[in-house]
Amino acid sequence: MKKSLKKFFALTATTFTASATLVGPATAVLAQEEGETAEGIQEFETVVQNDAESIEGGTLHFALVGDPFAGVLNSMLYTGNPDSQIIGFFHDGLYGYNENFEIDNSGFADVEFNQEDSSVTFTIPQDAQWSDGEPITIDDVIFPYYVIGHPDYTGVRYGQAFTNVVGMEEYHNGDAEEIAGLNRVDDYTLTVSFIEFTPSMLQASGIPNYVEPEHILGEIPVAELEDADAVRSTPVGNGPFRLVSITPGEAITLEANEYYYLGRPMIDQVVIEVVNATSAVAEMRAGNYDLAALPADQYDTFADATNFQVLGELQNSITYIGFKLGTYDVENGTNVMDDSRVTNNKALRQAMAYAIDNDAVGSEFYSGLRTRANTHITPNFSDYHADDIEGYPYNPERAAEILAEAGFVDNDGDGFVEDPNGEAFTLGFASMSGGETAEPLAQYYLQSWQAIGINVELVDGQLMEFNSFYDRVEADDPAIDVFQAAFGTGGDPNPSGLYSRDSQFNYSRFVTEENDALIAAIESEDAFDPEVRQQAFHDWQAYMMEEIPTIPTLYRYNLMAVNNRVKGYDMAIGTDVKWTEIGLTAEQPATE
Structure with a gap:
């Protein structure tokens, strides 16, 4: 396919x-001894x-x-995954990609990148037809730019891949009738000029991936497309x-x-x-x-x-535990770390990572359908994932050593360590409700951290509803010190959207000059060289696993049953x- x-x-x-046969939260997971291989x-x-x-x-x-x-039922307009699955049967995107989501020539169009003049050239087959028998021309590739960039567009895809096109913002704002960066070479060839040209453009989400039947959709006002019969009941595809x-x-x-x-x-x-x-x-x-x-x-x-047979593929998503290290400065659009927070002590974060047994969590809580994450890049990006990094396997003894070496000591004998200044502290843990696993898994994490002497309690004493959880995490609620969440990387493993200095999705608010430099290396011109790009990703992963502002806990499997x-x-x-x-x-x- x-x-x-x-x-x-x-x-x-x-x-x-x-899991349908979920066992007790702490007893089952803690049964695995240090050094054992997860079963x-x-x-x-x-x-x-x-x-x-x-x-x-x-x-x-x-x-x-x-x-x-x-x-x-249109690639420019859908938002739900069920619709996307249906579209996939009758409509192909413009280009293909490989196992690392790198754009290649395996799809409908051939794609040629030109780094020197910041352009991409698309060439489509000369004898291709729409499902109604009408010929497909390069105008059907140009057309989606004018739909998604139109001020009346009702969808959600007017983002970086489009605003980076030369002349797109002028068209979108009504200052130009044509998009300057679109050069129609002939009936089957289009060259698109971009404002910035970065290695992320080589990834599946980096440039527009649309070809749409202009002879049908072009007759419909953009504002009315979403409810048109040509989208809802009689879509035509390639x-x-x-x-x-x-x-x-x-x-x-x-x-x-x-x-x-x-x-x-x-x-x-x-x-x-x-x-x-x-x-x-x-x-x-x-x-x-x-x-x-x-x-x-x-x-x-x-x-x-x-x-039937059950097939499985690791998703490009990660479950993680994050530490609140600061706040987001809305006025200046940047994350700011707060050195007064105890979570800013790297030793505390490392100890908490070693205290949890994610191998056993994947086995016992999720029937083996999740596996311990060793870095912040998922394994399906095989060229970029650093599989030689060990990560934080279960090792409570090492966790205790790290705490002691950093000055976290139980001075008053209450079973919980004080910070290096001798001050008692309790961390507030935020986790979402939903499903039978949510509560026992949260309790397991609490017990694991308490077992090494770190006092952690649920914020408000209970799990949070999904929307409330993200509202409070995004707002940097001071009651939250630690939180459990998940993220997906889409077709681009570039971590800037989740961990850069100015990203609002950098929920831990982790900011260092070294992190800036490592992310910049991933996005640099030098990173167009595959070996340089791979090394840049590996360097960033090693740094993040040392600093551990977030603990990547589990990679997830997708399952497909096939008769x-x-x-x-x-x-x-x-x-x-x-x-x-x-x-x-x-x-x-x-x-x-």
Whole structure:
């Protein structure tokens, strides 16, 4: 399948809550002794195993697990993941990318970067057609710039990738009728000039990735696009299938697109139906569907399935524990550290990292579907992730040593250490409610830190609702010293958006000149050299794991259940498998 479609499958958001057979919070996790290898961590294949011969045609049944879809079936306008999964069946993006989300020529267009003049040239196939048979030209690549940059645009994608285009802001503000940075070379070639040219532009989210049917959407006022039939009920795409019918919010039927630029898919028809998460496992076991992103918190209920295989891929997201080290100065747009906070003592942070057993947390709390994080870059960015960094494996004895060496000593015999100035302190821990795991996991962390003599308590004595949690974390509520959250990196592992001096998402408020320099090295011109870029990422990870303003705790798995009759399916990021190679080996899905 092309990467635009594969992306929706591989990155499908799955709810990770409790294991169906969750054991006691502290007793189970603390049972692992220091130095033991974690047991129970799962390993998954990304490619389905099926050596049978494919039949001709057939209908693939796809379970869209979760709530009803909104039905905004356009890449420029959708916001929900269910809509994005549907779009992936009938519409490809402009370009492809590899396993590190680096843009390559595996997609619809060939992409040529020109660092010297800060431009990117896109070349599309000359004989490509939309699913309605109309030819695709470079005007269909230019068109999305004028939609997303339009002042009446109702979507959420007018961001850095567009504002960096020469002349875009002038067009957006009504000061120009045309976007100066768009140079239409011929019917199949476009050169886009950018204001700044950085290594992040080589990543999948760094430049616009849109091609849209101007001959249809261009007839609709931009302000009315989101509710138009051409978006809601009769979308036209350039992907492997085309939409036949839709039951709003519930189901979609698609058929093979004979105009697909890579050739007609092997499968004749795809039927997509919304399936509630509580019944998805039973539906797959009954053989009612061929593909489903099953809830990871139900893994124990389908791990033994015989009629479908479970594929898995590490997400580009991390669960972490952060330390509040300062505040965000709104007036000056910068983070400011507060040296008076006890959390600004690096030894305290390191000790708290060693005190928690994330190997066992992944095994016991999440059925082995999460694994201990060793750096702030996820392993799916294989060229940039520093797998030689050990991180902070469970070592409470080392934690105690670090505290003692730094002057954290229990002077009054109450079981909790005082700070190096002899002052008692209690840290406020903020964590979100939701799911059966939230409370016992928070209690486990509290007990682990208390076990090494650090007094940590839940803020307000309870877990926080999602929106309240982020409101208070973003506002630097003084009651919060430590917090548990998660972040996703999208297609670009550049840490500036999460850890730079001026980023509001730098919730720990960590700021140092060395961190500035290390991030600058990642974004520098020298980093266009792959070896320099890799080393820059490794240097930053090593520094962050030493300073540990946030503790990366767990990497997460995405799971996809694939019926035994499906052949050729691959959910790996950067896969070159296409829908023209995916087939069915039986008329109906296998049952148990």
